[in-house]
Amino acid sequence: MALLIIGAASAGYWWWRSRTPALPAYVSRANGRLEMTRIDIAVKYAGRIIDLPIREGDVVRPGSVLARQDTAEIKAQIAGAEAQRQRAISAIGRAEAELDVRRNNLRLAGLEMTETATMRGKALVSQVELDRRRIAKDAETAGAAAAEAAVKEARNALSEAEARIARLTVILDETTIRAPVNGRIEYRIVEKDAVLPSGGRIASLLETDDVYMTVFFPMAVAGRLTIGDEARVALDAFDGPPLPATISFVAAEAQFTPKYVETASEREKLVYRVKLRIPVEAARRLDGRLKAGMTGNGYVRIDPTGHWPSSLAFGHAK
Known part of the structure; x- marks a missing residue:
């Protein structure tokens, strides 16, 4: 019986080998797992979550609402800033009217002083009268300067109020995550009605456009890889042709193979981490089917001029 089992196992192995096309010497294979970039979704401002429409597994698009915070306080601040803006507008009107009066008075005082100076030259008025006219003009000059300062101050108050409104409006928008x-x-x-501090996390998001497989190759392979070279990813869960990929990262330093690599002998080797990134178009075409943690094989060419074998070729790729 034992001999029969061994014979059957041997036959099965050689049948599998006959079904698996041999790879050219310039193509290397390594097993790995599919990964996606993980993004922590957090609130920027402290507050209470009043709406949380997402569920685990939901597919979202850029701009999809993930959560809403209570906005009563920020809306009250915006209303206060709007009132401040209206007061500043009224103050500008009053200050500009006062400035017009002061400028007219200054022109009149200037004319009166000039006339008095002419009359003083003809000894028609006393020096005291001329001095009085000069002092009056100086007073109007100071009054006009003060009125100009008041206009400037009122305009600054308006700018400050408008800047505050703009800042609060941005904050209001950011309360919708x-x-x-x-x-x-x-x-x-978290759950609805949770009160979070600034930076408090509400969800973890996997970026489905940023999909890659991490594999490990020895120096003999990794040293001949170039960023941007073509690669292939074949997932255990998928039948049919492999997925296109490009080499997006090759580690600068060697490391021991991670524990999840299948055999103990492989885990004892020093290898280089390599990322095989799946193009956005291919990832979107399989939207919903690609999942982080899927196992499979990654293939690279140490000679980029070599043709891919038929089992790894697709489309116009050779």
């Missing part, structure tokens, strides 16, 4: 990218909700961390 939106998805920054295409993605899938991985975890919903």
Whole structure:
């Protein structure tokens, strides 16, 4: 019986080998797991969550509403800033009217002083009268300067109120938390009515446009890879042709192979981490099917001029 089992296992192995096309010497394979960029979604301002429409597994698009915070306080501040703006506008009107009066008085005082100076030259008025006219003109000059300062101050108050309104409006908009990218909700961390501090997390989002497989190759392979070179990703869960990919990262330093690599002998080797990124178009085409943690194989060419074998070729890729 034992011999029969061993014979059957051997036959199965050689059948599998015959079904698996041999790879050219310039193509290397490594097993790995699919990964997606994880984004922590957090509130920028402290407050209470009044709406939380997301569920774990939901697919979201850029701009999708993930949560809303209580806005009563910020709206009250905006109303106060609007009132401040209206007061500043009224103050500008009063200050400009006062400035017009002061400027007219200054022109009149100037004319009177000039006339008095002419008359003094003809000994028709006393020096005291001329001095009085000069003092009156100086007073009107000071009054006009004060009125100009009042106009400037009122305009500054208006600018300050408008800047405050703009700032509060931005804060109001940011109390609605939106998805920054295409993605899938991985975890919903809080519940509705939770009160969060500034920076408090509400969810974890997987960016479904940023999908890659992390694989590990020895120096003999990693040293001949170039960022941007073509690669292939074949997932265990998918039948059919592999997915296109490009080499987006090659580690600068070697490391021991992670524990999840299948065999103990492989885990003892020093290898280099390599990322094979799946193009956005391909990831979107499989939207909803690609999931972080999927296992499979990554393929690279150490000679980029070599043709891909038929089992790894697709479209116009060779």
